Amino acid sequence: MAAAVARVGALTFPAHLTPAAKLHIQGRAPITPGELGDALRRIAAAPDAPPEDAVSAVARLEPALGAVLRTTCVPTVFNAGTRSNVIPATAEATVNCRLLPDADAKAVREAIVAAVNDPDIQVEMNVSPPDSPMSPVGDNAMFRAVKAAAAKVWPKAPILPRQSTGTTESATLRRAGIHAYGIDLFALTPEDARTAHAPNERVPVASLQPGAEFVYLTLQHLTR
Secondary structure (H helix, E strand, O other), X not given: OHHHHHHHHOOOOOOOOOHHHHHHHHHHHHHOOHHHHXXXXXXXXXXXXXXXXXXXXXXXXXXXXXXXXXXXXXXXXXXXXXXXXXXXXXXXXXXXEEOOOXXXXXXXXXXXXXXXXXXXXXXXXXXXXXXXXXXXOOOOHHHXXXXXXXXXXXXXXXXXXXXXXXXXXXXXXXXXXXXXXXXXXXXXXXXXHOOOOOOOOOOOHHHHHHHHHHHHHHHHHHOO
16 A cells, blocks of 8 residues: 555646646746746746646746646545554555646546556545536636736736635536636735645735725726
């Protein structure tokens, strides 16, 4: 089991850009310096066949962005045995996979089975078809409202779509045919952003008022 988990942990799925990820990279590439900027520009130049070495560079330099460029699987829980001096009769490992919104769950399972490569290990995938298509990105009412509001609160700040690595209740809305989006309300430093879900999670006090104004102006534009 340990060897199988290691093989799954080393499994790399092909890079693939969703519409949101494509717009995000195309928007960031021209304004990002250094090695990360070089990698983003190479991906932006070939969004339908992103160079694997450029994608790997992004994953190394900015893991959160790299995680939306391909399906990822990470071993998270391992259960085996009851006593230190007894060989376990069974062992079970949990692997958390974050599938891209348009990924084929059946194909992901087949890739995991192939990586495990052991007929004595049973692979079960606890997933149901999401039936929740991504909301459209680009020039629509929501994006125009966000850009107009942000231009007043944070002049000259670039406004880019971003694909989340988590899940939200918006899946239920999209399943009902309602376009749904999340918006980042607060200006955060990279250090602040890395505290998300940590014991010291925080938002700078100075970001609260601008964030509230941004939401108000966005709603104001949407309800005109």
